[in-house]
Every structure is written in structure tokens, then in C-alpha cells.
Amino acid sequence: MSFVKKDLFTPCLDVHFFLSHNVTAIVYRELTKFEIMVSIVWSILFVCILLSNLLVLGVICFKRSLWNHSSLLVGSLCLANITYDFMFVLPVKVLNIRNSIHSFVNIYCQLSPTVIQxxxxxxxxxxxxxxxxxxxxxxxxxxxxxxxxxxKSAMFVVILLVCWILPTFVAFLPLIIGWWKICPNFCLLSEAKENRYQSLQAWHIFWSFLMFLLPTIVMMVFYVRVYLVARDHARRIHCTSVGIQPAVTLKATKAVAIIVGVYVILQTPYNILQVITVVDYRVIPGETRYLLREWLAYAASWNSVASPIIYGFYNKNLRSNIIALVCRYKSSRFRNVSRTSLLSK
Known part of the structure; x- marks a missing residue:
């Protein structure tokens, strides 16, 4: 049951009203040069996300030796990246989904930058x-x-269910409690008028906390603990094997620095901008704010390319299988080229 009455929502617009008054640009507007450029650069990202994640996911699926809990989490991450690629990057950024005469397109257009993202x-x-x-x-x-x-298997199943179900439920929460209402005939959500600004502010701050700040804190705590334990183990080994400890400690330090560093560098600017914009949108002018949001969101989305590469590299079994697959492909291609050249002679 909605907590807010329907008549207290902002009015739903209708593309058919604009078309009946010959305002066709609301639906059939041509893309600007900037929008075309944005579509091109996001297309590059779309391909990179797809290829990197498909490679890692394919190796995990077809190599039985990789069917373990560690690879299962990495594979599920790759699947999430691919789904994000097709459900957000492709329709919203590459194809530039917008107002349409079809209700499904309008509904998807409303949900894409809010719920789906x-x-x-x-x-x-x-x-x-x-x-x-x-x-x-x-x-x-x-x-x-x-x-x-x-x-242990049950624990990992619960972890995966939480990773998939909790974000989906929270994403639909504003619709469930009645802060938003879907408008089928226009690409714009209807919002509750009562405490509209406060609700929007609270939601976006909570969004940034759950989507970025909480995962960052948890990840940094765990990886710092991993580094400290690895360093302690290396010191114990050093008692019997001189010279091993510095190398092990350095390797652990590099791993933690790369994993945490890449994530923080790519994700932090966009989330800071989101909070600043919601707290006081006048801090950054409108056009500058739009450009910053677009390019910082683009930079943050490169994490979907970096994550499978990083985790694939630091997983020994996964790394060796990927290298073997690439080498096998190169050798087979070289043999085919050599055979073709010999036949041509």
C-alpha cells in the first residue's frame, strides 16, 4: 500500500499530447554532436565490458578445475557486469533511449537511470x-x-543471494513506499509532492552510502586484514627462509593497493558529485554538472572492465587457464595462416 495519495504526485506528462500539438521534437529529435560522441565512447566501453567479462566467465564455465567458491564469486561478478552492460549501457548510453510512443520504452527509460543503474x-x-x-x-x-x-557452500549461496536480491529490492524501494510513480506515456517519473526535496535528498545520500561508501569500507577493512595476516605469515616464514619475507610482503602490498586503488579511483569522483548535487545543486552550474556527471559515470563504469581483469590476474588457476586459452588461440591462428600461405604457393 502506498503511503502517499495519488493526487499528491507531480503530474504525468504524455507524449501524445505534444504530438497532437505538432511538437514532434519531444520524440523524434535528432541527436546532437555531443550525444553522438557520448554514444561512440560508451560503445567502446560496451565492447570492452562484454569481451573482458565473457572471457573470464567462459573460462570459469568450461574449466571444471575452476569450479570452486572463489571462481564462483568472480563468475557471478562477470555475469552482473554483462547484465549491466546490456540493461543499462547499451539502451541508455549507446542507443540513447528516450521518449517514445510505446509505453514499454517510456517505462524502461524512467527505470534505467534510477532503479536499473x-x-x-x-x-x-x-x-x-x-x-x-x-x-x-x-x-x-x-x-x-x-x-x-x-x-560453507550454504554460506556462499546466501552471499550470492544477498548480492543479487538486496540491491534489486532496495532499488525498487522508492516505488514500493510511494515516493515515485511510473508514467507510461513519458520518460519521466512522477514524484510525491509531500517533502519532495527532503525525500530526494535522503534517497540519493542513502544510495551513495549503500552503493559505494559501505562496500568501500567493508572491502578496505577486509583487504587490510588480508595484508596484515599475509605479512605476519611472511614474517614467520622469514624465521626459517631468509629473503622470502620482503618478496611476499611486497606482493601482498601490490595486490591490495591495485584492487582497492582502482576501485576507489574510478568510483569516488562520481559518488562525491552525486552527493554534492543533491545537497545543493547550485554549487555546480547546470551544463557543467551535466558534463561532469556524464564523464564521471563513464569513468566509474570502467570498473566493470577492470574488476574481471584484476581478479582474473590475482587468481592463479584462473590466470593460467586464460593464458593457456589465449596461447592456444594464437597458435591455432598461426597454423591456419601458415597453411593458407603454403597452399597459395
Whole structure:
């Protein structure tokens, strides 16, 4: 049941009204040069997300030796990245979905930058948190982690369900409690008039907290703990094997720095802008704010390319299988080229 009466919502616009008054630009407007450029650069990102995640996901699916909890989390992350690629990047940024005479297109246009974007970005960041949790358990409780246990499998199933279901539920929360209402004939959500600004402000701050700040804190805590435990283990080894400790510590430091650093560098600017814009939109002028949001969102989305590459590189089994697959492809291509050249002679 909605907490806000329907007559207290902002009015729903209708494209048919504008078309009946010959305002066809509301639907059939040509793209500007800037929009075309944005579409091109997002197309490049779309291909990069698809290829990098398909490669890692394909290797995990077809190599039985990789069917373990660590690879399962990475594979689920790749699946989330691919779904985000097709459900947000392709329709919203590449194809430039906008007002239409079809209700489904208008509904999807309304949900894309709000519900869909939040759900999948939050889902991907939750996966990154889960991977850090898995690394933490693996290094702090190695005996329990390496045991085949139904409780451990159940724990990972629960983690995956939380990663997928919780962001989806929270993303639809403003619609469930009656802050927003879907308008089928225009690409613009209707909002509750009562405490409209406060509701919008609270939602976007909560959005940034759940989507970015909370996963960042959790990930940094787990990876710092992983680094400290790895350093402690290396010091113990150093007692019997001189010269090993600095190399092990350096490797652990690099791994933590790259994983945390790439995530923070790509995600932080966009989320800071979101909070600043909601708290006081007058701080940044309108056109500058639009350009900043567009390019910072673009930079943040490169995390969907970086994450499978980073986690694939730091997973020894996964890395060796990917390298073997690439080498096999190159050798088969070289043989085909050589055979073709010999036949042509």
C-alpha cells in the first residue's frame, strides 16, 4: 500500500499530447554532436565490458578445475557486469533511449537511470565486497576454508543471494513506499509532492552510502586484514627462509593497493558529485554538472572492465587457464595462416 495519495504526485506528462500539438521534437529529435560522441565512447566501453567479462566467465564455465567458491564469486561478478552492460549501457548510453510512443520504452527509460543503474552498480560492488570477504576467510581460516562442507557452500549461496536480491529490492524501494510513480506515456517519473526535496535528498545520500561508501569500507577493512595476516605469515616464514619475507610482503602490498586503488579511483569522483548535487545543486552550474556527471559515470563504469581483469590476474588457476586459452588461440591462428600461405604457393 502506498503511503502517499495519488493526487499528491507531480503530474504525468504524455507524449501524445505534444504530438497532437505538432511538437514532434519531444520524440523524434535528432541527436546532437555531443550525444553522438557520448554514444561512440560508451560503445567502446560496451565492447570492452562484454569481451573482458565473457572471457573470464567462459573460462570459469568450461574449466571444471575452476569450479570452486572463489571462481564462483568472480563468475557471478562477470555475469552482473554483462547484465549491466546490456540493461543499462547499451539502451541508455549507446542507443540513447528516450521518449517514445510505446509505453514499454517510456517505462524502461524512467527505470534505467534510477532503479536499473542503482541495482546493478550496487550488485557489482556487493560482489567485490564478497570477494574480499572470501579472501579474508581463505587466509585467516585456511583449514576451515579448504574443507568440503555443506555449511560453507550454504554460506556462499546466501552471499550470492544477498548480492543479487538486496540491491534489486532496495532499488525498487522508492516505488514500493510511494515516493515515485511510473508514467507510461513519458520518460519521466512522477514524484510525491509531500517533502519532495527532503525525500530526494535522503534517497540519493542513502544510495551513495549503500552503493559505494559501505562496500568501500567493508572491502578496505577486509583487504587490510588480508595484508596484515599475509605479512605476519611472511614474517614467520622469514624465521626459517631468509629473503622470502620482503618478496611476499611486497606482493601482498601490490595486490591490495591495485584492487582497492582502482576501485576507489574510478568510483569516488562520481559518488562525491552525486552527493554534492543533491545537497545543493547550485554549487555546480547546470551544463557543467551535466558534463561532469556524464564523464564521471563513464569513468566509474570502467570498473566493470577492470574488476574481471584484476581478479582474473590475482587468481592463479584462473590466470593460467586464460593464458593457456589465449596461447592456444594464437597458435591455432598461426597454423591456419601458415597453411593458407603454403597452399597459395
Amino acid at each position: 542503482f541495482a546493478f552498480v550496487c550488485c557489482m560492488n556487493f560482489h567485490i565486497c564478497s570477494i574480499s570477504l572470501e579472501k579474508f576467510i581463505a587466509i585467516t581460516s585456511p583449514f576451515w576454508y579448504n574443507q568440503i562442507s555443506i555449511y
